[in-house]
Amino acid sequence: MPARPAAHRPTLEAVAARAGVSRATVSRVVNGGAGVRGPLAERVRAAVDELGYIPNQAARTLVTRRNGAIAVVVAEPESRFFTDPFFAQQVRGISRELAAHDNQLVLLLTGGAADHERVGRYLTGGHVDGALIFSLHADDSLPVIARNAGVPTVIGGRPTWPDPDTRRRTLYVDCDNRGGARDAVRRLLALGRRRIAHIAGPLDQPASIDRLDGFRDVLPDIAPGLIAEGDFTPEGGARAMERLLERSPDLDGVFAASDVMASGALRVLRARGRRVPDDVAVVGFDDMVSVAEWTDPPLTTIRQDIEEMGRLMAQLLLHALEPASDPDGVPAVSSIITPTRLVVRASA
Amino acid sequence: MPARPAAHRPTLEAVAARAGVSRATVSRVVNGGAGVRGPLAERVRAAVDELGYIPNQAARTLVTRRNGAIAVVVAEPESRFFTDPFFAQQVRGISRELAAHDNQLVLLLTGGAADHERVGRYLTGGHVDGALIFSLHADDSLPVIARNAGVPTVIGGRPTWPDPDTRRRTLYVDCDNRGGARDAVRRLLALGRRRIAHIAGPLDQPASIDRLDGFRDVLPDIAPGLIAEGDFTPEGGARAMERLLERSPDLDGVFAASDVMASGALRVLRARGRRVPDDVAVVGFDDMVSVAEWTDPPLTTIRQDIEEMGRLMAQLLLHALEPASDPDGVPAVSSIITPTRLVVRASA
DNA sequence: TTGAAAGCGCTAACAC
DNA sequence: GTGTTAGCGCTTTCAA
Numbered sequence: 001m002p003a004r005p006a007a008h009r010p011t012l013e014a015v016a017a018r019a020g021v022s023r024a025t026v027s028r029v030v031n032g033g034a035g036v037r038g039p040l041a042e043r044v045r046a047a048v049d050e051l052g053y054i055p056n057q058a059a060r061t062l063v064t065r066r067n068g069a070i071a072v073v074v075a076e077p078e079s080r081f082f083t084d085p086f087f088a089q090q091v092r093g094i095s096r097e098l099a100a101h102d103n104q105l106v107l108l109l110t111g112g113a114a115d116h117e118r119v120g121r122y123l124t125g126g127h128v129d130g131a132l133i134f135s136l137h138a139d140d141s142l143p144v145i146a147r148n149a150g151v152p153t154v155i156g157g158r159p160t161w162p163d164p165d166t167r168r169r170t171l172y173v174d175c176d177n178r179g180g181a182r183d184a185v186r187r188l189l190a191l192g193r194r195r196i197a198h199i200a201g202p203l204d205q206p207a208s209i210d211r212l213d214g215f216r217d218v219l220p221d222i223a224p225g226l227i228a229e230g231d232f233t234p235e236g237g238a239r240a241m242e243r244l245l246e247r248s249p250d251l252d253g254v255f256a257a258s259d260v261m262a263s264g265a266l267r268v269l270r271a272r273g274r275r276v277p278d279d280v281a282v283v284g285f286d287d288m289v290s291v292a293e294w295t296d297p298p299l300t301t302i303r304q305d306i307e308e309m310g311r312l313m314a315q316l317l318l319h320a321l322e323p324a325s326d327p328d329g330v331p332a333v334s335s336i337i338t339p340t341r342l343v344v345r346a347s348a
Numbered sequence: 349m350p351a352r353p354a355a356h357r358p359t360l361e362a363v364a365a366r367a368g369v370s371r372a373t374v375s376r377v378v379n380g381g382a383g384v385r386g387p388l389a390e391r392v393r394a395a396v397d398e399l400g401y402i403p404n405q406a407a408r409t410l411v412t413r414r415n416g417a418i419a420v421v422v423a424e425p426e427s428r429f430f431t432d433p434f435f436a437q438q439v440r441g442i443s444r445e446l447a448a449h450d451n452q453l454v455l456l457l458t459g460g461a462a463d464h465e466r467v468g469r470y471l472t473g474g475h476v477d478g479a480l481i482f483s484l485h486a487d488d489s490l491p492v493i494a495r496n497a498g499v500p501t502v503i504g505g506r507p508t509w510p511d512p513d514t515r516r517r518t519l520y521v522d523c524d525n526r527g528g529a530r531d532a533v534r535r536l537l538a539l540g541r542r543r544i545a546h547i548a549g550p551l552d553q554p555a556s557i558d559r560l561d562g563f564r565d566v567l568p569d570i571a572p573g574l575i576a577e578g579d580f581t582p583e584g585g586a587r588a589m590e591r592l593l594e595r596s597p598d599l600d601g602v603f604a605a606s607d608v609m610a611s612g613a614l615r616v617l618r619a620r621g622r623r624v625p626d627d628v629a630v631v632g633f634d635d636m637v638s639v640a641e642w643t644d645p646p647l648t649t650i651r652q653d654i655e656e657m658g659r660l661m662a663q664l665l666l667h668a669l670e671p672a673s674d675p676d677g678v679p680a681v682s683s684i685i686t687p688t689r690l691v692v693r694a695s696a
Numbered sequence: 697t698t699g700a701a702a703g704c705g706c707t708a709a710c711a712c
Numbered sequence: 713g714t715g716t717t718a719g720c721g722c723t724t725t726c727a728a
Contacts (some may be wrong), residue, residue: 059721088430107455126406532703
């Protein structure tokens with residue numbers, strides 16, 4: 001199939017011969033041409049074109065130790081990755097930032113632990129200059145693998161490793177989940193609600209835990225019956241809402257840990273004849289516009305700028321890659337917590 | 349941040365010294381250990397562990413001309429890629445097949461033409477052994493770039509290049525869009541429908557064209573008013589349905605070029621008081637289960653096995669990579685058209 | 697400004 | 713079986 005099989009590709013050597021110069025000169029021209037006289041450079045460029053020369057990246061990487069590619073590792077099953085708009089937004093932010101610095105984004109999906117080994121090999125094998133890892137669950141080994149292999153890494157979301165020293169040296173980007181949750185609950189209190197429930201995310205994820213913690217910050221004496229765990233899907237939100245109504249029929253406010261779960265909860269409230277926000281006020285989290293603006297009624301929620309977080313992750317990594325940054329100690333840059341903001345629509 | 353900076357990583361040489369053997373022996377052990385005596389191999393393995401040796405892929409690729417990675421190139425904006433379940437299924441099929449052969453899947457997204465150049469560089473730079481390209485629109489240059497660079501490629505969907513010789517040499521996997529469309533229309537005819545309309549996909553995509561052609565195969569004298577172009581979204585399907593009803597209020601059957609568009613059409617039919625299938629029978633295409641089973645009524649549709657198509661694409665490529673296959677002529681393997689099948693539910 | 701030469705880390709003939 | 717050796721294609725000192 002190859003028009004010009006890789007095996008027959010011209011090398012620097014060939015170009016040099018053709019242009020009647022040394023390999024070094026060709027290399028200089030190919031890499032920008034600094035310090036090569038105009039006419040000579042022109043001759044070299046002509047030879048490059050005639051031969052259709054394309055530099056061999058493996059050879060280049062071998063000496064420069066750079067390959068202009070950054071891996072984005074998503075440790076989630078494809079199904080989740082492709083359904084949750086969260087990833088789409090994050091990837092877009094990353095993609096933009098990397099493209100701006102002429103780095104190629106390489107997406108690695110690792111559904112099960114079975115893939116971990118191969119992905120780990122890929123990362124440590126030097127195919128990429130660094131990695132952005134989404135390690136949403138507590139038990140993920142990939143960041144550790146990358147770390148041990150000396151692959152600069154930035155994590156999406158707060159990592160959960162117990163060792164404080166390890167944590168301090170790990171770069172991550174997260175939003176102020178806890179503070180945002182507090183704002184959500186305060187909004188409900190300000191509306192005069194006194195029986196406020198929480199639909200939490202899966203409690204093996206730091207984001208869920210932090211949002212629950214924020215909820216408790218404001219409502220420390222909450223009854224356990226007013227908290228139900230969901231799974232970040234609409235169905236999970238609906239089921240949690242049903243459980244809450246059963247246990248606490250008199251509730252008048254709900255803080256859901258995601259807009260998607262809130263949409264499921266709204267459906268149940270409507271089916272049960274509760275008016276929103278009159279009978280029950282609802283606040284979501286994320287401000288996933290494609291969801292929050294289209295629920296009935298539109299959702300009051302806590303906004304986090306997901307695309308911006310993606311961009312920041314890429315920025316942080318690119319920065320850490322600079323030779324100037326401390327090679328072995330505490331990184332010159334530090335982790336980032338982005339702010340959240342209450343967005344008032346009709347549901348609370 | 350690196351625990352062990354890449355710069356200080358042990359090399360084969362170091363392991364050899366430590367184990368008191370030659371580099372060649374270490375290399376043999378690392379690559380499976382064939383032809384090395386047990387105890388010696390054991391000593392080498394110990395040295396590898398102690399030093400935490402990891403092979404340098406760039407060096408390896410430089411000599412083997414293989415890097416165990418296959419690119420999947422999606423020439424669509426992220427928004428489309430992440431929303432359309434089609435890609436998720438295809439990628440899953442590919443991913444499974446590649447993993448089974450220990451190849452890493454590398455996903456490259458190229459939203460706009462601006463990214464094309466970088467992606468092209470990545471492909472031709474020898475970062476991957478081959479590429480699977482989804483070139484849904486007619487004007488796509490990526491397959492040509494890959495081809496000229498000698499990167500073995502398999503296309504998802506029938507390519508549209510005019511030159512028959514080029515086409516013959518290009519591997520692709522597609523489903524029998526035209527035949528499937530014929531089956532859809534025949535189903536409607538068998539139900540006694542006589543005023544049958546078609547909601548087409550964007551007509552710059554081969555799949556849309558083929559489905560329209562199949563529709564016309566069975567209904568060659570169709571009035572232009574019975575054909576409306578959609579865009580593979582629910583909204584597009586809804587708008588097309590409205591146009592059709594306006595132009596041909598007496599229609600009694602609809603063949604939509606995708607389940608997603610059909611779902612939008614069903615919504616409009618319901619809003620206009622037409623009963624499905626009594627007043628208007630509807631057939632979709634894809635059998636996207638997450639859609640077809642949940643519409644009201646559930647959708648009769650033409651099934652294509654998308655995941656299987658992904659698997660076949662990967663298989664074809666891996667096969668073309670075998671040294672046995674003809675390096676420069678017509679490939680030893682050939683393109684594949686997968687069959688489709690009518691799936692009867694309630695809408696027709 | 698240009699060229700010669702020394703590797704980058706690895707694999708694969710070819711000897712022993 | 714194991715070691716020796718010659719590259720893979722490129723960048724980058726160092727001299728000229």
